[in-house]
Amino acid sequence: MFLHGTSRINDAGHLEIGGCDVTELKAEYGTPLYIVDEQLVRRRCREYMDAFAASGLGFQVAYASKAFSVMAMCRLADEEGLSLDVVSDGELYTALQAGFPAERIHFHGNNKTPDEIEMALDARIGCFVVDNLVELELLQAIAAEKNQTVNVLLRVTPGVEAHAHHAYAATGQTDSKFGFDIGNGSAQEAVRLASSKANLKLLGVHSHIGSQIFETEGFQLAVERVAGFARKVKEELGIEFSVVNLGGGFGIRYVEGDTPLQVSEYVAAITDAVKTHFAGIGSKLPEIWVEPGRSIVGDAGTTLYTIGTSKEIPGVRKYVAVDGGMTDNPRPALYESKYEAVLANRAGEQPEETVSIAGKCCESGDMLIWDVELPKAESGDLLAVACTGAYNYSMASNYNRIRRPAVVFVQNGQSDLVVKRESHGDIIANDIVPARIAKQPVTK
Ligand SMILES: Cc1ncc(COP(=O)(O)O)c(C=O)c1O
Numbered sequence: 001m002f003l004h005g006t007s008r009i010n011d012a013g014h015l016e017i018g019g020c021d022v023t024e025l026k027a028e029y030g031t032p033l034y035i036v037d038e039q040l041v042r043r044r045c046r047e048y049m050d051a052f053a054a055s056g057l058g059f060q061v062a063y064a065s066k067a068f069s070v071m072a073m074c075r076l077a078d079e080e081g082l083s084l085d086v087v088s089d090g091e092l093y094t095a096l097q098a099g100f101p102a103e104r105i106h107f108h109g110n111n112k113t114p115d116e117i118e119m120a121l122d123a124r125i126g127c128f129v130v131d132n133l134v135e136l137e138l139l140q141a142i143a144a145e146k147n148q149t150v151n152v153l154l155r156v157t158p159g160v161e162a163h164a165h166h167a168y169a170a171t172g173q174t175d176s177k178f179g180f181d182i183g184n185g186s187a188q189e190a191v192r193l194a195s196s197k198a199n200l201k202l203l204g205v206h207s208h209i210g211s212q213i214f215e216t217e218g219f220q221l222a223v224e225r226v227a228g229f230a231r232k233v234k235e236e237l238g239i240e241f242s243v244v245n246l247g248g249g250f251g252i253r254y255v256e257g258d259t260p261l262q263v264s265e266y267v268a269a270i271t272d273a274v275k276t277h278f279a280g281i282g283s284k285l286p287e288i289w290v291e292p293g294r295s296i297v298g299d300a301g302t303t304l305y306t307i308g309t310s311k312e313i314p315g316v317r318k319y320v321a322v323d324g325g326m327t328d329n330p331r332p333a334l335y336e337s338k339y340e341a342v343l344a345n346r347a348g349e350q351p352e353e354t355v356s357i358a359g360k361c362c363e364s365g366d367m368l369i370w371d372v373e374l375p376k377a378e379s380g381d382l383l384a385v386a387c388t389g390a391y392n393y394s395m396a397s398n399y400n401r402i403r404r405p406a407v408v409f410v411q412n413g414q415s416d417l418v419v420k421r422e423s424h425g426d427i428i429a430n431d432i433v434p435a436r437i438a439k440q441p442v443t444k
């Protein structure tokens with residue numbers, strides 16, 4: 001397994017992350033356990049901030065909290081000077097409760113409810129990324145009621161087919177549920193309309209082409225298309241964009257063969273393209289905002305499991321089952337995503353056999369890894385799956401009424417619990433048994 005960030009194999013032959021031996025983390029917190037390498041998260045944040053600072057452009061780097069939204073992560077993003085992209089009232093509530101400055105929060109989503117809009121207006125967040133005409137009218141109406149003027153970006157689809165890791169993660173093409181299409185004129189109409197609304201302050205546009213992208217061409221093409229659009233809008237409507245948000249989507253290395261670029265390379269490609277294509281459109285170059293999620297937290301996360309049962313089908317395959325699975329990491333089932341793993345308590349040993357790692361759900365598709373080489377695993381051994389920091393905890397479920405794992409941050413030999421493991425009580429916390437079918441008074 002590739003060792004990311006501060007991960008290393010210590011003298012005892014155990015995986016160590018942030019100076020913490022994972023066998024000790026297991027003893028203290030149990031498994032499954034999400035382990036987050038805090039130093040690596042901070043390093044990624046700084047790579048973005050430094051690369052943009054070097055570009056000389058005005059910028060904001062908004063952490064896309066959908067990748068991993070918990071209060072401690074919002075605190076890290078704030079401490080590192082990032083802004084925050086939220087996509088629901090739950091993510092907004094998490095950020096506000098964590099003390100994240102509202103003026104650096106941007107609200108996304110293709111179907112924001114009136115309640116969500118009210119909540120965000122009451123909190124006085126920094127910007128709404130408006131996705132469609134219904135939302136535009138709704139936001140204007142609620143902002144007028146509250147006598148507020150709100151900053152707005154319009155989400156546009158630039159007609160770019162991104163090389164995302166899965167069709168479900170591509171969003172820049174015309175046939176997408178998100179945003180106003182540049183190609184068919186609906187984006188220009190939306191700009192005209194938004195700029196006529198008394199309580200909306202149109203800052204510019206937003207484009208997000210997809211996720212887990214390894215090359216710069218898609219981003220450069222998006223910049224070119226958005227710049228072409230900005231030029232047309234300036235010429236035909238006399239409106240100038242002060243902000244262009246280019247979304248997230250920067251890829252990371254999950255397995256051998258993945259070829260992500262350095263953060264600085266993605267940022268340089270984007271900022272250079274902005275300098276080239278926006279030159280001469282307005283009085284000055286727009287501020288560039290981005291929204292990385294996966295590339296901030298993805299490779300900083302490791303999930304630790306305990307191995308339980310195994311089943312060998314001679315000549316076919318050996319299944320080794322862990323105490324988690326698609327409930328804590330739905331990505332293999334959803335996208336056929338690939339992961340690497342190591343036997344974390346015997347990490348120094350040579351691989352002896354090829355096995356497939358199964359989860360504990362009642363689903364044949366609940367497989368975490370097909371075919372991984374490991375030493376002969378015994379019941380009670382620990383398995384660490386790398387690169388689970390993004391879209392794992394945030395996409396976890398209680399399927400089969402499995403409790404969601406705990407999350408710890410590790411750094412400099414210290415571990416801090418940032419999310420408690422769910423209890424059995426949590427599982428039934430919202431259940432109600434109507435008195436007419438109750439067998440006995442319900443105690444929780
Ligand atoms: C609008 C928007 N911004 C940002 C992101 C974050 O993307 P990533 O985690 O790939 O950086 C996403 C998810 O793909 C998104 O839909």
Ligand SMILES: N[C@@H](CCCC[NH3+])C(=O)O
Nearest residue numbers: 066168169211331390391
């Ligand atoms: N959740 C997805 C990608 C979509 C991100 C949100 N637009 C993943 O795990 O890769």
